[in-house]
Amino acid sequence: MENTNTLQEETQDNSVVSNEHEASKSQIVLATDDMNIQKAGEIIRNGGLVSFPTETVYGLGANAFDKDAAISIFTAKERPMTDPLICHIYQKEDATELMDEDDQVKEIFGLLADRFWPGPLTMVVKANKEVISPVITADTGYVGIRCPNHPVALSFIKEAGRPIAAPSANKFGHVSPTKAEHVYKDLKDNNVYIIDGGSCNYGIESTVVKIYHEEDSTSENPHIKLLILRRGGVCETELNAFISEFKTSNKTMKITTECVEKKHFTEESHKMEAPGQFLRHYAPDLPSYMLAGQRLDGSEESQLPLEISKCVFLDFNKENIDLKSKVLLYLDLSEHGDYIEAISRVYDYLRISETQKEGEMVIIADLMNPSSTLDEGSSHKEHSSALADRLFRAVSGNSIIVNEDFTQFVKSSTT
Incomplete structure (x- = not known):
C-alpha cells in the first residue's frame, strides 16, 4: 500500500466546497469586507446565527438577550441544554449588566479583566437574571463572560451592539473549528453566516474560571476562590502570578485558586456551569x-x-x-x-x-x-x-x- 503520511491532506479542494456553498443554507464571507461585518451585526439583531473567529476557535453566535436566538444555537449544534453558553462582549464595561455580584467579586473580576482581556479567559459569575435567560446559563444561575482577543470578533460584537452568546461552531462533541471551512462542514445546513477571518491563532478554547465566595461574604476577611472549570488559553501559572501580586497589594481579602480535576461528565442531564466538561468532546469521527x-x-x-x-x-x-x-x-x-x-x-x-x-x-x-x-x-x-x-x-x-x-x-x- 502506498504510504500517505504527508500533510497533503491538510488542505481540501476549495473549488468543491465553493460549489457546495451554492446549494447550502450557510455561507462563508470574508472578514476583510466591512459590509459583511455590518450584515453580520444585522443578522444578530434580527435573531439569526453568525459564526465568527476568535483567537481560540470559531464561535457560533446569537444575540445573548434573545432567548429564541440562543435556543437556535442548541438546535444547530445538537447540543444538550445542560451545556451553557459563554457571553462575548466588546469591552470590560459591558460585563456590568450581565452579572449580579457584590463589590468584592466585581473587584476581582475587574482586576482579572484588566490583566487578561482581551484574551482567552472566561469568568463565571452570578448572572443578572433580568437580562440573561436560563437557556444561556443552563439554569445554573451563573454566566460565563469573556472579551475575545481578535479584531474581527471585536468589530463584529461592536457592530451587533449587544453581547454575543456563543459556544464553538461545530456539532456537539465534534472537533472544535479553527477555520471557516471547519464550521461550514459541520453547520452548512443550518443557515449560519460564517465570517472567514483565517485560522485561529491559539487553537483551543478559553480557560474558564468561576469567581465566588469560599465563605460568608460578610466576613471581615473575605475569601474569594478562583475555581478553574476548564483549562485553556490562560494557564495556572499566569493565574497564580496574578494572585501573588494581589496578595501583596491587598491585605484584607484572601484569594486562592483551585482546578477541577478528573471531573468528566457522561450524563447530559447534569447542569454545568462551564462548557467542555463532557468526557467525550473534541472527538474526530474515527475511533x-x-x-x-x-x-x-x-x-x-x-x-x-x-x-x-x-x-x-x-x-x-x-x-x-x-x-x-x-x-x-x-x-x-x-x-x-x-x-x-x-x-x-x-x-x-x-x-x-x-x-x-x-x-x-x-x-x-x-x-x-x-x-x-x-x-x-x-x-x-x-x-x-x-x-x-x-x-x-x-x-x-x-x-x-x-x-x-x-x-x-x-x-x-x-x-
Whole structure:
C-alpha cells in the first residue's frame, strides 16, 4: 500500500466546497469586507446565527438577550441544554449588566479583566437574571463572560451592539473549528453566516474560571476562590502570578485558586456551569485512543489484531517517529516539543485524521502521562495540561496497549 503520511491532506479542494456553498443554507464571507461585518451585526439583531473567529476557535453566535436566538444555537449544534453558553462582549464595561455580584467579586473580576482581556479567559459569575435567560446559563444561575482577543470578533460584537452568546461552531462533541471551512462542514445546513477571518491563532478554547465566595461574604476577611472549570488559553501559572501580586497589594481579602480535576461528565442531564466538561468532546469521527506507555507481554486476554497501516498517528516531539513509515498518516503536533505549537495544530490535525478514507483508528501519543523522552527539551510546559485535557476528551478517556510490533492491542481506560 502506498504510504500517505504527508500533510497533503491538510488542505481540501476549495473549488468543491465553493460549489457546495451554492446549494447550502450557510455561507462563508470574508472578514476583510466591512459590509459583511455590518450584515453580520444585522443578522444578530434580527435573531439569526453568525459564526465568527476568535483567537481560540470559531464561535457560533446569537444575540445573548434573545432567548429564541440562543435556543437556535442548541438546535444547530445538537447540543444538550445542560451545556451553557459563554457571553462575548466588546469591552470590560459591558460585563456590568450581565452579572449580579457584590463589590468584592466585581473587584476581582475587574482586576482579572484588566490583566487578561482581551484574551482567552472566561469568568463565571452570578448572572443578572433580568437580562440573561436560563437557556444561556443552563439554569445554573451563573454566566460565563469573556472579551475575545481578535479584531474581527471585536468589530463584529461592536457592530451587533449587544453581547454575543456563543459556544464553538461545530456539532456537539465534534472537533472544535479553527477555520471557516471547519464550521461550514459541520453547520452548512443550518443557515449560519460564517465570517472567514483565517485560522485561529491559539487553537483551543478559553480557560474558564468561576469567581465566588469560599465563605460568608460578610466576613471581615473575605475569601474569594478562583475555581478553574476548564483549562485553556490562560494557564495556572499566569493565574497564580496574578494572585501573588494581589496578595501583596491587598491585605484584607484572601484569594486562592483551585482546578477541577478528573471531573468528566457522561450524563447530559447534569447542569454545568462551564462548557467542555463532557468526557467525550473534541472527538474526530474515527475511533480514537491514547497510546499507553506499557507494552503487551502476551499474557493479556482479549487481544485484538491491529492493522497499523490503517491507523493515523498523532505524535509529539518525534517520540514515535519510527512509526512514520508504517502508519497511514503520521502527524507530529510539534516536532520540537513546543506545547503552544501543538495546541495551535491539534484541532486541525484531528480533523485531517478523520478525512483519511482508509483510516480505521486514530492513535495519539500519551500526553496525559508523558515519558521523560517525550517531555525532554519541550517548551511552554505550563500549557501542557490544557492540551492533555483536550486529547483526553478527544479519545473519551480511552487508551490502547499494544505489543512491540504494533500488530496486537487491548483496549483500556484512563478514567
